[in-house]
Amino acid sequence: MISEAWVLTIREVKKWIREPILVFMMIIQPVIWLGLFGKAFNITGLVSIPPQLLQQLPPNITTQIAEIFNKMIGSIFGGTVDYFTYMAAGMLSVIILFTSMFSGMSIVWDRRFGFLNKLLVAPIARSSIVMAKVTSSVIRGIFQSALVFAIAFAFGLKVGDAFNILDLIGVFIGLFLLSLGLSSLFIALTIRVKSWEGHMAVVNLLNLPLMFASSALFPISQMPDWLQSIASFNPISYSSDLFRAFILHSHSTGLDLSKIALNFEVLIGFAVIFSFIGIILAERGLRKS
Amino acid sequence: MAIIETKDLTKVFGKLIAVDHISFTVEEGEIFGFLGPNGAGKTTTINMLTTLMSPTEGTAKVAGMDIVKDANKVRSLIGLVPQDLTVDEDLTGMENMWLQARLYHVPKEVAKKRIEEVLSLVELKDAANRKAETYSGGMRKRLELAEGLIHYPKILFLDEPTLGLDVQTRAVIWDYIKKLREEQGMTIFMTTHYMEEADALCDRIAIIDYGKIKALDDPKKLKDSLGGDVIELALSNDLKDVTEAIAKMPYVIDVKKKSEIYRIKVAKGEEALPNIIENIIKMDLKVSKVSLIKPTLDQVYLDYTGRSLRETEGSREEVMRMMRNIRRVRT
Secondary structure (H helix, E strand, O other): OHHHHHHHHHHHHHHHHOOHHHHHHHHHHHHHHHHHHHHHOOHHHHOOOOHHHHHHOOHHHHHHHHHHHHHHHHHHOOOOOOHHHHHHHHHHHHHHHHHHHHHHHHHHHHHHOOHHHHHHHOOOOHHHHHHHHHHHHHHHHHHHHHHHHHHHHHHOOOOOOOOOHHHHHHHHHHHHHHHHHHHHHHHHHHOOOOOHHHHHHHHHHHHHHHHHOOOOOOOHHHOOHHHHHHHOOOHHHHHHHHHHHHHOOOOOOOOOHHHHHHHHHHHHHHHHHHHHHHHHHHHHHOOOO | OEEEEEEEEEEEEOOEEEEEEEEEEEEOOOEEEEEOOOOOOHHHHHHHHOOOOOOOEEEEEEOOEEOOOOHHHHHHHEEEEOOOOOOOOOOEHHHHHHHHHHHOOOOHHHHHHHHHHHHHHOOOOOOOOOEHHHOOHHHHHHHHHHHHHOOOOOEEEEEOOOOOOOHHHHHHHHHHHHHHHHHHOOEEEEEEOOHHHHHHHOOEEEEEEOOEEEEEEOHHHHHHOOOOEEEEEEEOOOOOOOHHHHHOOOOEEEEEEEOOEEEEEEOOHHHHHHHHHHHHHHOOOOEEEEEEEOOOHHHHHHHHHOOOHHHHHHOHHHHHHHHHHHHHHHO
16 A cells, blocks of 8 residues: 555656646745735834834833834734744745645546546555545645745745754644645545536635634734634644744743644644545545546 | 356446446457447446446456455456546656556566567557657557556456547557457457447447347347348349349348349358359359448447437437436436
8 A cells, every 4th residue: 555655656746846837836926925925014114113203202212112012023923023934934834735735636637537547447545546645745845835935034034043953843844744634634625526616616715714814924813703713723823833933943932842732732633633534535535436 | 258247237327327237248358349329338337347336236247356345356357448548648658657567566577578568569669758748649549558458457448449549540459459369368348339340359249228238249140130141243144034043042032133233132141152153154144243242230230229320429419418417417
């Protein structure tokens, strides 16, 4: 089963790297997000004091006010006053969300082109088909989010002063778990969908809520209560918080280990449950249509 | 020995009975053809025999294994060349072959040799390292055929092997199919809606319509069942009417004279023809023109289903409606 899944994974990866335009498109979108949205949304600018007012105040008061504002914003945005850094950390989760959507799409394509039937008449375990889709999606997701991380760094992402290789490994473990869970979720949802349009409908229904009802782009604490409770079920909130905790790791505050542990627990649970559901559905749902 | 055996095999999609209690056997080493118009139940039968669909009712054994209980064993013993072109366009011919070999658990060393072998059989060796998207329709079909052979299946299922191919390519595919049977002794189960194809390739043919087998025999016997061949001849020194004399000759069933041409219905055309000519010469008459007309499967088909294949092919509306129905009830 593992070797069958591996053979099929290699097929997916080959297909992927031979379509540079696909890779390019998937990267360009988050880069535009980072560049336009992330840079335009200047939170410190929002609360800056007009210069005329500033001149009337004694300098020690202005520094005090600035400090208070920075602390307020910092506490809301999890330790950073730079919205770009805040959002870039959340963007890693969004990238995983985008790439996971494609895992479901590729199964719809394989079904339409009859390739799926070829796999179904082969003496292979049904679950290996799903495993290959998930694995290749995880590989794609991690690769692309790593690339976006590097781009964000070049654009001015400010990591915490204590950020080290262990934090980076932590980020990648989180990316892996989120990708595993989301890919399995999307495959489970589209396993019986036959048309491309049907798949897009399912994906669009989930795509925006998953992205916005989370802490990926904006702090949950500033949302209305009902939205907060939705966001608290969203794995993207947990992964975004996790990535942020690692990326903003500073000497002054250190790592909040209990928060990190909670985020990891949720992500592990999410990944395990949905990959099991995916494999179970593979046996039942992967039939000739 | 029967290598495929079905008993009351049935598949129902909602209200549509696609395959209706069919029972037949296929002998080891033969080319068995399923002939029928679109929507007759050919592909559904193949889908059941290749474990893609489970039957609503009835059972079938393929290579001694039950298609439901031992589905995975059946899968490892059969090869399927589906109707659609399903090779992966983004991969090269060679990569497609390797993928297939790995999926069928062919050991690496063996696979290397066999890939060479089957690719040269279908004459794709030179194009093996090109992406399949650069292949023509005929080449893709040949690659598909090669993929179906990689694990030396006991039975090869060909679903409309020449559908949508031009005449030359069709002839090439026919040659491969014949070669396979001769060289590998493989059992081949194929569906087609081309009369010539069934006639040229198959040892036995089942005519299927509305999910039922209407007739099952070798092509020659099916044609014979129509009542034999027709000899048309003209005599050069035809002074008197010899209709009655010809009618008394062996093999002759019926004679009619129509403006100098005798239309003679006979039982076995090839044997009757020299015999009749000999007898005419003995009567001091000279034959100036002769032709032997053999019945076609077209006529057989018409005889059994009451509609000609061309007619059903022509009636797109009916086919479309049927396809839509099938699609709708399946979803």
